[in-house]
Structure formats: C-alpha cells, structure tokens
C-alpha cells in the first residue's frame with residue numbers, strides 16, 4: 001500500500017496488551033522508518049490509572065487515542081451525556097491522548113456521541129453519527145495489540161507496507 005493509517009485496539013498496562021506489540025512495532029520501525037501508529041489505549045484498564053505507563057512510551061511515531069474508560073463490555077452504551085463527558089474529560093486530562101475516541105466493540109450511544117462532539121473529538125465508529133466520524137478510510141489498516149486473528153503479529157505477516165509507504169496518524173487525517 002502507498003498510504004497506510006495503522007491503528008491497533010486495546011493497548012493497556014498489561015503484558016498481553018502491550019509487551020509483544022511494542023517489541024514488534026519497534027522492529028517494524030527499524031525496518032520501515034516512516035512507520036506511524038495510532039494505539040487505542042484503555043485509560044483505566046483493570047480499574048487502575050494506566051497513564052503513567054502510557055507517558056513512559058515516548059515515541060513521536062506513536063499516538064494514543066482513547067478506547068473506552070475501563071473497557072467494560074457495552075460501557076459506552078450505558079453512559080448518559082454527563083457520565084460520558086466526565087469520563088472522557090478525566091481520560092483526556094491524563095495528558096497522553098489525542099482528541100480521538102473508539103468505544104469498546106464500537107458500541108456507543110447518542111449521549112456519548114454528543115459528549116464527544118461537544119469536546120471536539122473525532123470518533124472511530126461504524127454508524128457515522130459523530131460530527132467527526134473516522135470510518136472505513138481506504139488507507140485504514142486495523143488490528144489489535146494482542147494476539148487476536150488480526151493482532152499486530154498477524155497484521156505484519158500480511159506485508160501491507162514497504163519502505164516507500166507513507167504512514168499517517170488518524171489524528172492527522174481528521175485535522176484536514
């Protein structure tokens with residue numbers, strides 16, 4: 001592919017969600033210096049503030065966007081507008097995320113979309129309900145940080161990019 005927007009879900013302070021993923025990304029970066037990746041990271045994975053861990057990963061080719069709050073199943077369908085506003089603001093104030101959001105399993109309600117609109121976030125979502133919806137971009141390469149059928153390892157094995165590929169952050173695409 002000439003252009004790639006790589007995004008991976010479920011980055012968190014947890015061995016399975018970060019260790020191998022980071023190692024593989026660093027290997028890819030050494031082979032393909034243009035590499036950029038958007039990691040959808042879980043602010044309070046296992047009910048714990050993960051931000052110190054996220055802050056410890058200081059690479060200008062990695063951006064973090066917000067992926068739920070605890071990553072409980074359906075959590076973003078259960079929030080009312082004010083809860084959504086509070087949770088998203090709490091996560092954003094950790095200081096490690098761009099203004100981008102994806103709900104766990106893409107399951108999101110109107111109140112959460114409204115809160116994200118009011119906070120000026122773009123949203124990776126299926127229903128195109130947000131004012132700034134990131135949805136099935138032709139350059140999109142999507143996967144997971146852990147060992148899923150579309151885990152980072154499996155994504156790399158597909159050989160989708162080469163040394164001439166231009167990589168883009170979702171955030172850069174959404175600024176335009």
Ligand SMILES: [Zn+2]
Pocket residue numbers: 009010067071103104105
């Ligand atoms: Zn997820």
